[in-house]
Amino acid sequence: MTGGPVQTINGASAPGGGSFAVVDPATGEPFTRVPECTPAQVEEVMAAAEAAFRTGWRTSRERRRRALHAAADVLAAHEDELAALVVREQGKPLADARMEAMAGALVFRYYADLEVPPEIIQDDGSARVAVTHRPLGPVVAITAWNIPLIMACCKVAPVLAAGNTVVVKPSPFTPVTTLRLGELLREAFPPGVLNVVSGGGPELGALLTRHPLTRKITMTGSVATGKKVAAAAAPDLKRVTLELGGNDAAIVLDDADPAAIAERLFWGAFGNCGQLCIAAKRIYVHEDLLDGVTEALVARAERTVVGDGAAEGTELGPLQNAPQLARVTGLVEEARAKGARVLTGGRRLDRPGYFYAPTVLGGAGHGMRIVDEEQFGPVMPILAYRDLDEAVRLANDTAFGLGGSVWSGDPARAAEVAARIDAGMVWINTHGDNAFPRQPFGGVKWSGLGSELGPWGFLAATDTQVVYESRATGEPPSLIQTQEA
Template sequence: VIGAIAPWNWPVLIAIWQIVPSLRMGNTVVIKPSEFTPMATLEVVRLMNTVLPPGVVNAVSGDGEVGRRIVTSPEVAKIMFTGSVPTGREIMAASAPNLCRLTLELGGNDAAIVLPDVDPEAIAMDLFWGAFINMGQTCACAKRLYVHDDIYEDVVAALDAVAEGIPMGNGLEEGNLLGPVQNRPQFDKVVSLVDDARARGARIVRGGRPLDGPGLFYPVTLVADIDEDAPLVTEEQFGPVLPILRYQLLDDAVARANASPVGLGASVWSSDPGRAEDVARRLDAGTVWINQHGVIHPMVPFGGSKQSGFGLEFGIEGLKSVSRPQVISHRKEAVAGAA
């Protein structure tokens, strides 16, 4: 039995990532949706159960106590969890008496490093979506942007120009590409982090205040000239806000990128792929993208380093993670006449 705990930011997609490999390797699944987005995950399970035998995929909704029951059950052989580092620690502790196998994808604070040889306008659109897909509510979004001092203002201006042309609003209305923050606690965290950055003297290039009207809409916000120790830099904001930091020496940028206790992803942006790869090898992250960010493929393993968790999803490695090898060894009889 695989116990899966789905997150609220991608309640359909990640639920499928958890369920389908488990079924492919012959397991049954019990999945708990997030309390913030139960209907989306429950509907996925309902649709699957129109073709699957009873009891193969099961959903149990509820609060954290339901998750605790799944995690501590001796009948669950493996837990798959996508969520926060603190909750990941709680799952490790709760499951320890059963020595349950774990795959934990615990988010990150991905750094993107822009080398001085790029054309800011050429990379701006891809850089924007690397940071703001799903309103920045994605574990593998770019959440800290390090830009060489020589092109710093040009990159800021190019991102600002892209943001100007991206419509935000009700997702049921034609043309909108960005929507609200998913829940009130996350919205309040975004507001607090930006307010703190402003109080510290950071430059708010655009956005920076909640939008008027119904819904938890917070505009795309670019924050420049911010200190390295600001919470907006050191914490995972998980929202439509990007702190943009200057660097002069590449070694310094790499050291600052690696200083985070988490290491899910990172990216390097350069017109010289070979140079970018050299930098990528120095970054302590599970995946380092070059001239893109957050691009995943179901045949390529994905997982983090440091406190971003352990275990892999996708590819052969992901399938192996929801299976257990067993060796059956036969005694071989001696062959007559053999030395």
């Protein structure tokens, strides 16, 4: 990358009206500055997205297929560069950052080749009725800071495959990789099809979501921001997909083997330093297994290598930003004050950056914010239970409903419990795995609206249209006769 990051508007560089700093979470110090999109540039970028949509982009499936494959090729060719940027601005280990780049290429290839043909629901002497899917128009995609590259790709690929155009606004904490993505993909897409803009505050998001040319908003972030996005979309009835986080419960049944499940359960909670919406954030363990499970998880936490994501051997990097470090610290201290026991960790590491020791809490319970809220950090509260029905009730006692997991030596028994969990995704003897990118991703309750990935992500970027071809002669049938036929 030559020079500093720049925006991409209508296929060209757009410096912005000002700039804001981006901090390396491993040092706590700024390492670059990125452009601040101006209100005038919002008008420019939305006009460009609308104009590009009105061209042959929306009508030529073959053109889109070639462009998406070209985008995947670009991502694969720049994997090392993009992974290094993710490490620098997000903090995760290099291997995890490389997975983001690989997954980005994979999702572009998947949607390049995905076919969603019309569904023929009637084809006889009376009529041929086809259900088709049409693009919406310009889409605004707002991404979060925890998995910045893969999140941008997972929002952009299905939107473009369906024939829409897109304006991406990354989190101000992690805009650099996404801005670079916009630069790299200029060679793959016609001007105006893929645009990337950046802003350091909430004003840019508000301007984009309220804009009259925006036809859909796909956003990942907090519940509070999601409600604002939904409110902004309502007056114009814009379509929305909202992924708003979770407070996933993991239930360990009394027939599980603590030694066998500890590694997967640990990483189901601590992957990406706990900064995943689908991380296991509350661990319910049957009292007969409490000591064994707790000891195994504490031992795994204590041998985890925490450090700069660019350093060889690092397993967990820092928290991504100072506000998140302060939040996690406060939640642990509040739990300690209410009687939870810090079995390991429970402190900020004495080094520059936003590092927090992997933490396991014993004696946790409902009424503690670390249990009741989404902590989004390297903290695992363990809750003992005796009655399985009560554990399921407590697991469901949350406004969230993204994911959950059940751990057992009997998969059939675990499946029965899994069916009782109020969540969009439930795992058995693992947590967070997915058949990427074919599996739908989405939750219930406050975890969001709609699904991403798979054909469901494609359909969410379209409107449904029925094409009814009459083959009948004579008097037209009545509505009731048509339905009966």
